[in-house]
Amino acid sequence: VASFAKTDRNKVRRLPERGVYDAATIYAIVDEALICHVGIVHDGHPAVIPTIHAREGGTIYLHGSKASRLLDYAGHGESLCITVTLLDGIVAARSAFHSSMNYRSAVLFGSGHLVEDPAAKLHALEVLTEHVLPGRWAEVRPTTAKEVNATSVVAVAIESASAKTRSGPPNDDEEDYALPIWAGVLPIRQEFLVPLADPRLAEQAPLPSSVLNARRSRVDGSGRQ
C-alpha cells in the first residue's frame, strides 16, 4: 500500500496535524528502530512487551523461543498492536505547558501467524538479524536446522497503521518569546559506543564490517543505514 486508510483504529486524534498515514514514512520509522513494543490482551488485561522486530514489505517478523508466551499469543491470529518510537529531542519551551519531545512514532495494527516452513523461518531469521546489524548474517556461523526448530517466528500482516511526529523548536505563547528564558531543543541520538570484544574472542577475529558500518552510521550523524 502507498498509504493506509484513516479508520477509527489508526486515526491520530490528538494533534491530528502530526498524523501521517503514508506507508513510506511509517516504514522508515519502523526500519530505523532497533526494537518495538508489542501490545497484547491477556485475560482481558493489556500487556506490552519489548522485542526485536524486522519488516519485509507489509509484514513484521517477530521471533523468540518456542516457550515465549508473546509468540504463542501472536502466532495464533490474535489482534496485535506494534509500536515503534524514535526519540529525537527534548523540547524545552519557555513554559512547562509548551515543553514537549521531538519524536517519530509508528503504531501498527494487525494479526500474526506462526511461520512453520523451515526455509521461510530461516529467511525471517536472516531478515531479523540483518535488521539489527546489517551484514551480520553472512559473518556468523550458519544457523542449524535444530536452531530453526527451537525458534518461533511470527509474521504479522500490517492491516492498519499511522505515524505521529514532532520536530523543530518550541511553540511558545506569543507573549512568552520576550522572556529572558532559554528555549530550544536538546537533540537526542542513539549512539553506538566502542565495541567490546568478547573476552573469549579467538585469535584472527578482526572487527567485522557489520560492526564497523553500524558504528560509522551513528558517528557521522547520518542515522542508521
Place this chain on the structure above:
Amino acid sequence: VASFAKTDRNKVRRLPERGVYDAATIYAIVDEALICHVGIVHDGHPAVIPTIHAREGGTIYLHGSKASRLLDYAGHGESLCITVTLLDGIVAARSAFHSSMNYRSAVLFGSGHLVEDPAAKLHALEVLTEHVLPGRWAEVRPTTAKEVNATSVVAVAIESASAKTRSGPPNDDEEDYALPIWAGVLPIRQEFLVPLADPRLAEQAPLPSSVLNARRSRVDGSGRQ
C-alpha cells in the same frame, strides 16, 4: 514495597533467571527512561501509546491534553500496562541463534485515576517536568491556572511489576568459541547532542543549568542524574 510478589501477571516466564522483582531495581529503570509505552485495551483490541511519564513513590504520572483518548481511558480505572525499555547494546554472538540485545526493561501493571485537585495536578506537572529535564521547573515561566485546567493528569498506582535485564558478552555454544568470528557487544547509549537554541531566543537568555547538567550527565558516561 521493597519487592513485588511474583504472580501470574508479572512473572517473567522466558529466561526466568533474567527476572527481577525488587522495587529499587525496577524503579531505577523507570526513572532513567525518558518515555514509556502504555498498553490499553480498546474495544477488545490492544493499543500501545508512547508518552512521557514520571514516578513518585509507587505512583506513575501521565499527562496530556484534556482531549487525549489515552488519558481519558487511563483516568477511569481501566487496567493498564506501562513498559519502559532501556537498550544497552547489540550482542553479536558467533551464531545468529545466540545473538541478542543487552537491555533493562520494566513492566508495570496498575490502574489510574484522574488527578482533579489543581494543587495536586500542578505538583504532578512539576514531577513530570523534572523527570524529563531536572531543574527545568524553576527556570520556566510559572504554570497558570488555565494551563493546569487544560491538562489532564493521571496517577497510576503500581500494583504489580517486574523487570528483565541482560548484560555482558554473548553466551555462545562451547564449540563455537574457537571459530575465527568476531563476537562481543556494541554498546548503545542515548546521547544528548549540542543544544539548538530557538531561533526566536531573546537576548540575555544563556544556556540554563538544566540543559547543561543533562548534557554533562550523558557526556561523562555516568548515565542520567
